[in-house]
Amino acid sequence: MSRVRAFGHFWWDFIVGDDWIVAACVAAAIGLTAALAHSSVTVWWLLPVAVAAVLWLSLRRVAR
């Protein structure tokens, strides 16, 4: 079990790193993009805007 946890921890740390909120916001933004794209809304701008916002908030948390 500890090996499974270590394996999971490795991949979590590898992909997500030390700010899981960034990953959660990116996942939510991609989900919203997919939902809006399938209802024929022009939505290519959503992910760049979300990335700008989430990156700035993450940087501010460290810099505070």
Added chain:
Amino acid sequence: MSAGFLVASAFLASAVEFVEALTIVLAAGLARGWRSSLTGVAAATVALVAVVAALGPALTVVPLSALRLVVGGVLLVFGLQWLRKAILRASGYKALHDEEETFAQELAEARSAEHVERAGLDWYGFTLAFKGVFLEGMEVAFIVLTFGSTQGSIPLAAVGAGAALVLVAGVGIAVRAPLARVPENTMKFAVGVMLTTFGIFWATEGAGADWPGGDAALLGVLAFVIALSMLFVRLLRRQRRLTPALAEA
């Protein structure tokens, strides 16, 4: 995206990782002996080849839109880690990565570690080199597989990574010292920008949205990410100047 762009991206990202792996292998080799260290390098290389050989063909059978959605999302989260650290380094909130300092630390730790022999090898030297090459190499494998599979050419991405390996290993053997003169922090910034750019582009496409101008929009996304990063560096530098007591190096 042109083939040249794919190769260049894989080359740059891989070169950064290989420079870090070289530092660890040099420390292991000089402190614990080359036989154990190079055996560790060989074992890690075999493990990495097995990972790429197992996952590469599997990724090629996944439908492209699903692949771009998942890979784009993962690449974006992964790339934002790099970009965030690069911006913090450039604005002074995080110490710059210093290959000579890392080398000195690794060397001191390797020299003070207890000698344990297993299978005729110095175990510390073997595991240090193995972990260094495997962990840094995993990032290379990840980049080669994600970039290559979404563009339909894993071999082309592997060419970029292979060229970086040959160059870094060649220079490393020639100078037998950590490659401190490589502009590693600038390269890491560039890699963070590229990973984030490709992540945004592919995840948006994979989610079913269309970019205005098709593939040419990739350059627009690239310009956006560069401008955004520069803006954030400037804002953080200004904040750091205004509140020097709160800023941490």
